[in-house]
Amino acid sequence: MESYPLPARTLVEKMSREAAADTGRAIAFQGAPGANSHLAALGYRPDCLPLPCFSFEDALDAVREGQADRAIIPIENSLHGRVADMHFLLPESGLSIVDEYFLPIHHxxxxxxxxxxxxxxxxxxxxxxxxxxxxxxxxxxxxxxxxxxxxxxxxxxxxxxxxxxxxxxxxxxxxxxxxxRDIEDSHDNMTRFVVLAREAIVPRHDGPVMTTFLFEVKNIPAALFKALGGFATNGVNMTKLESYQRGASFSATEFYADIEGMPGDPAVDRALDELRFHTKWVRLLGSYPQARARTPA
The missing domain is CATH 3.40.190.10 (Periplasmic binding protein-like II)
Known part of the structure; x- marks a missing residue:
């Protein structure tokens, strides 16, 4: 609590008490009251009880420890790209992505x-x-x-x-x-948030579904080409692919990916099976309803 500036502490204490009284409605977010993540929590679920957390780790811990039912975490911004550390924190949290939310950002x-x-x-x-x-x-x-x-x-x-x-x-x-007002460099500035919970949820098939996963390629020639071939041959649309390094060896690369569809869809199952064959490991982070269309109508 002492990590917050004094004007924020009273608000944090009040919001924390309210969230503790009804954890089923509590949504943890990183930042002080008034942050964009606070706005995202209210936009995602207007009747929620936003729970301010000083760090991303604190917000994820709040869900893992039962202090909140969900956490809403920024994953990427249309102007400034990936939010730092999310690719490391999400898999280490043990939580599952159960939804996504897009928030227009005005500074x-x-x-x-x-x-x-x-x-x-x-x-x-x-x-x-x-x-x-x-x-x-x-x-x-x-x-x-x-x-x-x-x-x-x-x-x-x-x-x-x-x-x-x-x-x-x-x-x-x-x-x-x-x-x-509105001093952002582009007025279509948008941040994508993911919503995390302790347990995975199987999305209803009444609309497009996204699946997020991580994988590490083998240190061999054309490793990524081989790993991703199954998505092309099975007609599975990959909407996001980002690389990052873990550790200091630089011997292999890990990737974060989003696809349209979910396990249980025959084409997705075939593509993921081929991915597993050509990689060291694959870790699914969750399947969830698509909040914004990726594929043009």
Whole structure:
């Protein structure tokens, strides 16, 4: 609790008490009250009890330990790409992806008053999404743990020339002045969130379904080509494929992938069987309803 700036602590304590009284409605998110993840929790389930957690690990632990029924975690942004560490944290959490949610992201520059801002605090993702605006205004970016936490810290310190980038909700919660609205570099800025639970859920077949999984290729020529061939030959659409390294050996690469469809679909089963044959291991993270179409109509 002490990790939050003082203006956020009272809100965190209140929201934590409410979530503890009805864990079935609690959705854990990373950040201080007023963060984009807070907005995502409310947008995903308006009647939920959002549970603020200081780190991504804390949010995942809250679900694993029964303090919340779900966690909503940002996985990627349309402007700034992958959210750091998610590819490592999700499989280590032991949780399953049961849903996804897309949130339009609109950033505000806020400060204790309307004086000129020369330095701004925010999460690295928000700073990256407002890079052109900050450069044009000559404002120095400073990385902070999360957007709303930065707003709470600015409200606490009231330092001249120092502002924060956060959602408008944070300005309302912490009594800050909005200096500029919609400062993101692209107004179609969108973040994709995944919703995690302790147990996997089999999605209903009344709409498109996504499946997320990880795999590690063998250290041989054409390893990735061989591993992915089954998806092409079986007509399974892969909508996302990202590589990352684990450890310092650089001897093999791990991949994060999304496909349309789910285990139980014959084409998906054949593609996954071929993937397993050509890789060291495959780990399914979950199947869930598709919240936004990937394939053009």
């Amino acid at each position: 505000c520059l806020m400060a204790p008053d309307d004086s000129p801002v020369s330095q701004v605090l925010s999460h690295v993702q928000a700073l990256g999404q407002c890079r052109k605006y900050l450069r044009a205004q000559g404002i120095t970016p400073v990385v902070y743990a999360d957007t709303a936490g930065a707003a709470a810290l600015v409200a606490e310190q009231k330092e001249a020339g120092v502002g924060a980038i956060a959602p408008a909700l944070a300005a309302d919660l912490y009594g800050l002045t909005i200096v500029a």
